[in-house]
Amino acid sequence: MINNTGDVKSVFSIKDLENLSGIKAHTIRIWEKRYNVLEPMRTETNVRLYDLASLQKLLNITLLHDYGYKISKIASYPEEEIPVLVREIISEKSAKNHAISAFKMAMMNFDQELFFTTYAQLLSEKSFKEVFYQVFIPLMTEMGLLWQSDTISPAHEHFISYLIKQKLLINTEKLQVLRPTKTDKVFVLSLPMNEVHELGLMYLNYETLLHGYKTIYLGESVPIESLTDLKKHFESIVFVSYLTVQPDKDSVNDYVNKMIAELFDENTELWYVGRMVEFIKQDGFSNKIKIFDTIADLVNQMQ
Numbered sequence: 403m404i405n406n407t408g409d410v411k412s413v414f415s416i417k418d419l420e421n422l423s424g425i426k427a428h429t430i431r432i433w434e435k436r437y438n439v440l441e442p443m444r445t446e447t448n449v450r451l452y453d454l455a456s457l458q459k460l461l462n463i464t465l466l467h468d469y470g471y472k473i474s475k476i477a478s479y480p481e482e483e484i485p486v487l488v489r490e491i492i493s494e495k496s497a498k499n500h501a502i503s504a505f506k507m508a509m510m511n512f513d514q515e516l517f518f519t520t521y522a523q524l525l526s527e528k529s530f531k532e533v534f535y536q537v538f539i540p541l542m543t544e545m546g547l548l549w550q551s552d553t554i555s556p557a558h559e560h561f562i563s564y565l566i567k568q569k570l571l572i573n574t575e576k577l578q579v580l581r582p583t584k585t586d587k588v589f590v591l592s593l594p595m596n597e598v599h600e601l602g603l604m605y606l607n608y609e610t611l612l613h614g615y616k617t618i619y620l621g622e623s624v625p626i627e628s629l630t631d632l633k634k635h636f637e638s639i640v641f642v643s644y645l646t647v648q649p650d651k652d653s654v655n656d657y658v659n660k661m662i663a664e665l666f667d668e669n670t671e672l673w674y675v676g677r678m679v680e681f682i683k684q685d686g687f688s689n690k691i692k693i694f695d696t697i698a699d700l701v702n703q704m705q
Contacts, residue, residue, distance in 0.1 A: 590617075
């Protein structure tokens with residue numbers, strides 16, 4: 403959401419607040435009217451508008467409400483006490499919901515320090531794998547919806563994605579220096595042409611290394627013709643393709659059939675995951691061509 407001056411907007415509609423907090427606009431209006439929890443600005447035509455401080459407060463109120471605090475009770479607290487209560491809850495209970503809210507605020511404010519502080523707190527309680535599954539995957543799913551609904555801009559998405567990528571690379575490098583314990587096959591991970599959504603594939607690279615396999619990570623926009631070169635170097639290969647938006651639903655079967663024609667043989671497996679796999683027609687597929695609905699399903703196949 404970038405305005406005509408090129409700035410990322412810092413004023414939000416009530417619909418934006420609904421999308422970011424999960425609280426219905428109707429409920430937000432009731433909370434305002436009855437309990438005065440937020441004080442919106444208003445346009446000349448009486449449309450509600452909110453600043454970042456209002457968004458921060460609503461996310462904190464939402465967390466307290468989720469943990470059983472009545473809105474009437476929350477409204478009675480002094481404004482400065484709400485963040486204190488939130489911090490107490492985080493130290494006592496699951497940090498998952500708070501972390502997602504904190505990462506959202508880091509994204510909206512382009513606040514690297516908040517991202518790193520929240521991440522460090524999570525890592526003091528959980529493994530990196532748990533952080534990724536419990537927090538980053540739900541966060542990325544929400545980011546996709548927020549982007550589609552025009553609540554956040556590409557700048558927001560790129561900012562938070564890059565920070566998550568940094569954490570993935572750090573944790574992946576720790577595994578890359580270890581010698582593979584499973585040598586029966588090599589995993590080659592790539593994205594199709596014009597596919598740039600790389601986080602899921604990067605995480606699969608981490609998981610594959612964690613399972614003891616050697617990986618060849620090729621990243622985004624790799625032509626199928628380039629993948630054939632790998633067959634000269636390795637005898638048994640699992641080609642993993644992550645299909646988020648490319649190829650689209652009208653061309654995804656052509657893409658899969660081309661991979662089968664150019665790469666598939668008795669020593670090769672083809673694995674597909676991502677949003678576009680629901681459009682793949684699987685009739686007559688070999689059991690070495692596998693379609694996975696989720697990252698977790700694919701990881702379980704490595705056990």
